[in-house]
Amino acid sequence: MKVAIEARDVHKWFGEGDARTYAVKGVSFDAYFGELLYVVGPSGSGKTTMLSMISGILRPDQGQVRIDGTDIWSLPDDDLADFRLHKIGFVFQDFHLFPRLTTLENVAVPLILQERPWDDALAEARRDLDVVGLGHRADLPPVKLSGGEQQRVAIARALVSRPEILILDEPTASLDGDTGRTILEFIRREILTEQRCIVIVTHDSRIFDFADRIVQMEDGRLKSIERETLDAQ
Amino acid sequence: MPGTLRIAYKLLVNDRAKYGALLVGITFAVFLMIEMTSLFSGVLARSSATVRNIGASIWVMDPAVQTVANSIPLPDYVLDEVRSIPGVAFAVPLYSGSALLKLSDGTYQAANVMGLDDTSLFGRPALTEGKIEDVFAENGFIAVKDSEFYKLGNPRIGAEFELNDNRGVIVGIAKVASSGLFGVPTLYTTYSRALQYIPSLRFTSSYLLVEPKSPADIAAIKARVKEIGYLALTKDEFIAQISNFYKFHTGIGTNMLIMTAISFIIGLSISGQTFYTFIIENIEKFGALKAIGAKGRDLVLMILFQAGFVSLTGFGLGVGLCALAIWTARLYLPDYAAIITGLNLVLAFLMVLIIAGASSYFGVRKVLTIEPFDIFRG
Ligand SMILES: Nc1ncnc2c1ncn2[C@@H]1O[C@H](COP(=O)(O)OP(=O)(O)OP(=O)(O)O)[C@@H](O)[C@H]1O
Ligand SMILES: [Mg+2]
Numbered sequence A: 001m002k003v004a005i006e007a008r009d010v011h012k013w014f015g016e017g018d019a020r021t022y023a024v025k026g027v028s029f030d031a032y033f034g035e036l037l038y039v040v041g042p043s044g045s046g047k048t049t050m051l052s053m054i055s056g057i058l059r060p061d062q063g064q065v066r067i068d069g070t071d072i073w074s075l076p077d078d079d080l081a082d083f084r085l086h087k088i089g090f091v092f093q094d095f096h097l098f099p100r101l102t103t104l105e106n107v108a109v110p111l112i113l114q115e116r117p118w119d120d121a122l123a124e125a126r127r128d129l130d131v132v133g134l135g136h137r138a139d140l141p142p143v144k145l146s147g148g149e150q151q152r153v154a155i156a157r158a159l160v161s162r163p164e165i166l167i168l169d170e171p172t173a174s175l176d177g178d179t180g181r182t183i184l185e186f187i188r189r190e191i192l193t194e195q196r197c198i199v200i201v202t203h204d205s206r207i208f209d210f211a212d213r214i215v216q217m218e219d220g221r222l223k224s225i226e227r228e229t230l231d232a233q
Numbered sequence B: 001m002p003g004t005l006r007i008a009y010k011l012l013v014n015d016r017a018k019y020g021a022l023l024v025g026i027t028f029a030v031f032l033m034i035e036m037t038s039l040f041s042g043v044l045a046r047s048s049a050t051v052r053n054i055g056a057s058i059w060v061m062d063p064a065v066q067t068v069a070n071s072i073p074l075p076d077y078v079l080d081e082v083r084s085i086p087g088v089a090f091a092v093p094l095y096s097g098s099a100l101l102k103l104s105d106g107t108y109q110a111a112n113v114m115g116l117d118d119t120s121l122f123g124r125p126a127l128t129e130g131k132i133e134d135v136f137a138e139n140g141f142i143a144v145k146d147s148e149f150y151k152l153g154n155p156r157i158g159a160e161f162e163l164n165d166n167r168g169v170i171v172g173i174a175k176v177a178s179s180g181l182f183g184v185p186t187l188y189t190t191y192s193r194a195l196q197y198i199p200s201l202r203f204t205s206s207y208l209l210v211e212p213k214s215p216a217d218i219a220a221i222k223a224r225v226k227e228i229g230y231l232a233l234t235k236d237e238f239i240a241q242i243s244n245f246y247k248f249h250t251g252i253g254t255n256m257l258i259m260t261a262i263s264f265i266i267g268l269s270i271s272g273q274t275f276y277t278f279i280i281e282n283i284e285k286f287g288a289l290k291a292i293g294a295k296g297r298d299l300v301l302m303i304l305f306q307a308g309f310v311s312l313t314g315f316g317l318g319v320g321l322c323a324l325a326i327w328t329a330r331l332y333l334p335d336y337a338a339i340i341t342g343l344n345l346v347l348a349f350l351m352v353l354i355i356a357g358a359s360s361y362f363g364v365r366k367v368l369t370i371e372p373f374d375i376f377r378g
Helices: A047-054 A077-087 A103-113 A118-131 A147-159 A177-191 A205-210 A227-232 B003-013 B016-047 B049-054 B076-083 B132-136 B191-197 B215-227 B235-248 B251-281 B283-292 B296-332 B342-369 B372-376
Strands: A003-014 A021-032 A036-040 A062-067 A088-091 A165-169 A197-201 A213-218 A221-224 B058-061 B088-103 B108-116 B126-130 B140-144 B160-163 B166-175 B186-190 B207-212 B231-234
Touching (some): A021 A221, A036 A047, A047 A062, A047 A197, A077 A088, A077 B283, A077 B296, A103 A147, A103 B283, A118 A147, A118 B003, A147 A165, A177 A197, A177 A205, B003 B016, B003 B296, B016 B251, B016 B296, B016 B342, B049 B108, B049 B235, B058 B215, B058 B235, B076 B088, B076 B215, B132 B140, B132 B166, B132 B186, B166 B186, B166 B191, B186 B191, B207 B215, B235 B251, B251 B283, B251 B296, B251 B342, B283 B372, B296 B342
Parallel strands (some): A036 A197, A036 A213, A088 A165, A165 A197, B140 B166
Antiparallel strands (some): A003 A021, A213 A221, B058 B207, B058 B231, B088 B108, B088 B207, B126 B166, B140 B186, B160 B166
16 A cells, blocks of 8 residues: 555644643654544544644644655745645634635635636535535535534535545534434545545544544554554443 | 635625724725815815916015915006016006905995906906906996805896995906805906005005016016015916915914824724734634645735725725715805815825735734644634
8 A cells, every 4th residue: 555644753842941741742653545544532632733743734843744755844835835735635623614705615715726717616616515415505604504514515625626635633523423424434435535545533432433544642642553442442 | 816816805895794894994084084185175275266266377476475365565666677577478467455345235245356457457257247348337346256156145247335435336247266265255346446446555566467478488587576676476386385375384284284194093093903803803714724725925915905905995985975075065065175186085095005004014914923723723
């Protein structure tokens, strides 16, 4: 299998001197194309921080991140922004949709930032909105949608630029169990391909069975990558 | 329009409440600023109404004259001297004074009386009723139909009045380019009748009106007039001198300046503050755009566009509102002196540009320094 993400000895700390605390402390792992990888761990263990570093949003204080062979943190700011725009889709913990845009426009935002013509971008976004089953909600503002629907809009927005890496932070946290499972089923079936690597942070043991592999974080370190230990919990 | 700007537009305009607040702030500032400067322009234009209405190219006066209304009589020899200057085509005296009229209904009314040179009637106004020759008839006066006309009782041709126990008859109605500042109506008559009806000092000419043979002669005429101890100003110089007097030697100019500065500061703080709040409240959106892959340049353009758009819209509304306010004021107060000049608009526009620039400067600084990560962790 081809390596999609290589994290090597990644550190992030906050504060300096005696006040320095580590959010992520020497994490290394590989994730592969065609794989759906879970990151689990207690609250405050550094999951969001670690995902932000591998997706080019937060600069590590130490260590390297390679995505499909590119050392992303050695790129100049604008190139890194372009890299995120074209290669990485990120679904934020709280969605962060744009309330003043329609659902369809929300999905089209990454394409518009890629300077695609407005109408093309919207047409393409409509395809992905159909994929997540929300074509009939295209013209509504996102606040009119339910939590699960908003989650799917956020997924459609992360997917629209066909990124190789898709990162989802707690995609089911605000959803009930059934909706969570439906979304994970959908991601597994429709979104995961051999050319794509998906990393999901979750607390939600109800959806563990969709993962290919699970890594566990604790106190900023990667503790185990055993599935069985989790299944036993 | 690039897609990012279209997004910026929607983020701005679809937020009705904040967009409305921004527009109100800028519109109000522009309105205040244009209203103030227009009032000032109106006052200035009126202060030199006589100079504009008479229309002579060169005015000869005592060097101590500051405004057209406060003339200082010239000795008769000055007229002979000026007429003998080689570049002068002709020179005539002008009488300008005030008189108390007793109208036919028995009320008293102060008026300006302009006495035009008997032979040439140089500087005469355009008549809308009556014939100019009738001014030579016994007791003939021409009434000017400006914003003060009603104070004469809206006279028709043939209307009579008394001027210092002399009978006067309206023989013509004239229109002029500009109304005066002092709220009194104006009558034109001949120079000799003005002297006859109005008690005068030993010297009688208020001004000498001079036409040069060619514009090239003006410099020599001015120099020669100066040699004999008097002052010759072209029409534009005289207007500028009067304006400067009101700007710098009366309280009007300073007060207008202070009011304009205050409206500028109010406008800047209201709109700047509202726009900055708008950016702060949208900071999460800018953070999300940044995380998705928007470059710093994209975000800067979006903010500049938003600031520019709201400012220009506010400018348009402010100008419109001001024009409407002046128009409405005129309906009720014919004397209302305010004109929106090109310069007023340019000044207000510069102010709007400064407001937009300052507001977006702080917004841009904020947006460029946000860490999307800090926002997403909540
Ligand atoms: N800007 C910051 N300043 C100080 N400490 C921070 C900062 N950002 C994160 N941390 C700390 O880093 C640690 C890891 O935070 P992180 O958000 O990555 O945890 P998490 O595993 O995603 O938790 P959760 O499951 O609650 O989302 C926490 O202890 C947090 O307080
Ligand atoms: Mg988290």
